[in-house]
Amino acid sequence: MGWVFICNWLLLLIVAGGLHHWFYGVDGQGKLLKYDPRPYFKRKNALFKFGYQAWDNVYYSMIFGATFLCVLECFLRWSYAGGLINSLSFSAHPVWFIALFPVFALWQSFHFYVVHLALHQPAIYKHVHAVHHRNVNTGPWSGMSMHPIEAFGYLSAILIVLVLPSHPVHMLFLVYWLILGAASSHSGYEAIWARDRLALLLGAFFHQLHHRYYKCNYGNAEMPWDKWFGTYHDGSQDATKHTRDRKREMLR
Numbered sequence: 373m374g375w376v377f378i379c380n381w382l383l384l385l386i387v388a389g390g391l392h393h394w395f396y397g398v399d400g401q402g403k404l405l406k407y408d409p410r411p412y413f414k415r416k417n418a419l420f421k422f423g424y425q426a427w428d429n430v431y432y433s434m435i436f437g438a439t440f441l442c443v444l445e446c447f448l449r450w451s452y453a454g455g456l457i458n459s460l461s462f463s464a465h466p467v468w469f470i471a472l473f474p475v476f477a478l479w480q481s482f483h484f485y486v487v488h489l490a491l492h493q494p495a496i497y498k499h500v501h502a503v504h505h506r507n508v509n510t511g512p513w514s515g516m517s518m519h520p521i522e523a524f525g526y527l528s529a530i531l532i533v534l535v536l537p538s539h540p541v542h543m544l545f546l547v548y549w550l551i552l553g554a555a556s557s558h559s560g561y562e563a564i565w566a567r568d569r570l571a572l573l574l575g576a577f578f579h580q581l582h583h584r585y586y587k588c589n590y591g592n593a594e595m596p597w598d599k600w601f602g603t604y605h606d607g608s609q610d611a612t613k614h615t616r617d618r619k620r621e622m623l624r
């Protein structure tokens with residue numbers, strides 16, 4: 373169990389901490405490929421725990437986000453080992469074994485859309501999801517920075533392995549998908565640009581718009597759930613107007 377905690381905490385520290393250091397620590401590429409031209413909150417702000425967005429986000433990510441993920445991972449590893457989960461081997465079902473990776477990615481996308489929509493119901497939003505949305509101008513640490521109830525809801529996607537027969541490697545795929553996806557989708561930048569070339573595409577515009585306008589883009593870019601359910605925002609002025617109209621309608 374200790375190794376699970378150390379590995380996941382270290383992974384988050386390296387990925388979110390590394391991205392934060394590049395974008396906001398050494399200011400590696402200034403505003404190049406940054407979505408929001410406003411600066412990241414570096415100044416003291418009473419809205420955040422300890423007075424700073426970065427320390428607040430590190431606290432919530434490490435104490436709730438990463439820790440809950442570790443608890444779930446330990447429980448599922450124990451369940452696989454004890455035969456409580458129907459496991460799947462590559463030798464017996466090679467096609468399904470490979471197909472399960474994209475199936476899990478699609479499942480996570482759908483689960484995120486549904487849970488996220490629930491988090492935006494006024495009563496839940498006020499007491500739970502508002503913790504995450506204090507980050508209007510997000511950074512890599514904002515991704516896993518969430519209220520404990522939200523952490524459980526968001527991370528419960530991983531419990532799909534209790535229903536679908538899988539191998540522990542599929543469960544780990546979801547663990548890393550959740551950690552890495554959250555850090556990159558909140559980085560605030562389209563990509564890492566180093567030595568005059570694109571070094572790594574992060575592509576987080578979709579979720580950046582959610583933090584900017586709230587009532588849109590509840591899912592992620594992997595699946596068009598928002599397009600299908602009428603909550604999609606593509607960044608255009610028309611879409612902003614449509615989102616604001618919908619918000620007004622809901623407040624009536």
Ligand SMILES: [Zn+2]
Nearest residue numbers: 488492501582
């Ligand atoms: Zn939200």
Ligand SMILES: [Zn+2]
Nearest residue numbers: 504515558579
């Ligand atoms: Zn977010």
